Amino acid sequence: xxxxxxxxxxxxxxxxxxxxxxxxxxxxxxxxxxxxxxxxxxxxxxxxxxxxxxxxxxxxxxxxxxxxxxxxxxxxxxxxxxxxxxxxxxxxxxxxxxxxxxxxxxxxxxxxxxxxxxxxxxxxxxxxxxxxxxxxxxxxxxxxxxxxxxxxxxxxxxxxxxxxxxxxxxxxxxxxxxxxxxxxxxxxxxxxxxxxxxxxxxxxxxxxxxxxxxxxxxxxxxxxxxxxxxxxxxxxxxxxxxxxxxxxxxxxxxxxxxxxxxxxxxxxxxxxxxxxxxxxxxxxxxxxxxxxxxxxxxxxxxxxxxxxxxxxxxxxxxxxxxxxxxxxxxxxxxxxxxxxxxxxxxxxxxxxxxxxxxxxxxxxxxxxxxxxxxxxxxxxxxxxxxxxxxxxxxxxxxxxxxxxxxxxxxxxxxxxxxxxxxxxxxxxxxxxxxxxxxxxxxxxxxxxxxxxxxxxxxxxxxxxxxxxxxxxxxxxxxxxxxxxxxxxxx
Numbered sequence: 001x002x003x004x005x006x007x008x009x010x011x012x013x014x015x016x017x018x019x020x021x022x023x024x025x026x027x028x029x030x031x032x033x034x035x036x037x038x039x040x041x042x043x044x045x046x047x048x049x050x051x052x053x054x055x056x057x058x059x060x061x062x063x064x065x066x067x068x069x070x071x072x073x074x075x076x077x078x079x080x081x082x083x084x085x086x087x088x089x090x091x092x093x094x095x096x097x098x099x100x101x102x103x104x105x106x107x108x109x110x111x112x113x114x115x116x117x118x119x120x121x122x123x124x125x126x127x128x129x130x131x132x133x134x135x136x137x138x139x140x141x142x143x144x145x146x147x148x149x150x151x152x153x154x155x156x157x158x159x160x161x162x163x164x165x166x167x168x169x170x171x172x173x174x175x176x177x178x179x180x181x182x183x184x185x186x187x188x189x190x191x192x193x194x195x196x197x198x199x200x201x202x203x204x205x206x207x208x209x210x211x212x213x214x215x216x217x218x219x220x221x222x223x224x225x226x227x228x229x230x231x232x233x234x235x236x237x238x239x240x241x242x243x244x245x246x247x248x249x250x251x252x253x254x255x256x257x258x259x260x261x262x263x264x265x266x267x268x269x270x271x272x273x274x275x276x277x278x279x280x281x282x283x284x285x286x287x288x289x290x291x292x293x294x295x296x297x298x299x300x301x302x303x304x305x306x307x308x309x310x311x312x313x314x315x316x317x318x319x320x321x322x323x324x325x326x327x328x329x330x331x332x333x334x335x336x337x338x339x340x341x342x343x344x345x346x347x348x349x350x351x352x353x354x355x356x357x358x359x360x361x362x363x364x365x366x367x368x369x370x371x372x373x374x375x376x377x378x379x380x381x382x383x384x385x386x387x388x389x390x391x392x393x394x395x396x397x398x399x400x401x402x403x404x405x406x407x408x409x410x411x412x413x414x415x416x417x418x419x420x421x422x423x424x425x426x427x428x429x430x431x432x433x434x435x436x437x438x439x440x441x442x443x444x445x446x447x448x449x450x451x452x453x454x455x456x457x458x459x460x461x462x463x464x465x466x467x468x469x470x471x472x473x474x475x476x477x478x479x480x481x482x483x484x485x486x487x488x489x490x
Contacts, residue, residue, distance in 0.1 A: 186223060
């Protein structure tokens, strides 16, 4: 599980059993940030969000506030300084004070996001593995090492999913998806619950090409790719459907910056489905403005061959507008929330390039005015504003539409009409959920769209194809496909 598991504190026998006293470490904890003087205490100057969430009363939002405040001030000098973090205060500090310590020395520099940045001379990092000759063998599955004190088996349940058709109307199809994995580090990807949710979702939904946003480091995708090719989790080992041969690519340069650290984007694809990556580049954007705000996020562009077709995928991650600052209980017009915009490089890429998908997190619903540049280039959103794309254990049906897949007019000719916002199978008993267990792998749902591949010489269809857009298990809207047969355009 990537870390020193010699600490005598361990997970409860049942992650759902919260009756035991003391802090319970999540499966993502490396245990490297526990105080060397007192193994009972957590070093708040080095602990990750997941580790901070093991403290009593510390939710994910509070853990994130601690990390952001720590980065802003350069580290806490004394335990009492933690009270200055938004969401802590004096009362909560007294609750967690016996559990924490501060240290200016980082016990594991490899977890420092500032140390994770590699030289920016590479545009992408691509890795692949040779699958095990017997991926379902007991030897492959016995390589899993859970933290001591945890359950011997993964007690999770996967949804019953009907095998998707490999062809529609006699034509082969491929499913493309986008998924914001929400600050996914190597530690998070090593969590067996997160790993199971991601890998089983890809296999169950027959996703062959996945665009990923919000990676905390470039190695996170390696964990999923390795699990798909050489499974160690019993639920992945026992998958009876096609397994594929998976490859991944991560942006060598950061595609975004925040007070927490650099953010990367990536792609994960099944090469056995005839998918090849021609090239992947980071589209440069304007530098940060003079008021100290972060630079405009950069898109990660991938040129793929899918069978005899070409596809350009523009992977973007625009953060939603922040809440306006208030003074004397009133917000000023100058402080009104402003959403991040697509970089000019994306708009330039859309001109003259056919078969384009712009995918990822857009921060706002598709009917927002900031997406007029996409509409001018004849792109249309496959997920309407009425469909929510976020999820949590408290709001399983979501509350906003921030993620999407925008398709160019030429790729819409290959669109089968199938689009789904996946909501089932996104939780796992080993994923922390604030001061509990059974959380979601990400607060963003994966979005899956299906397209025809290859050429056809058939005549155009007289009637447009209509299929429901699936939001979880219910059909809630109708999406129309252009009444033109697919054409391969190089």
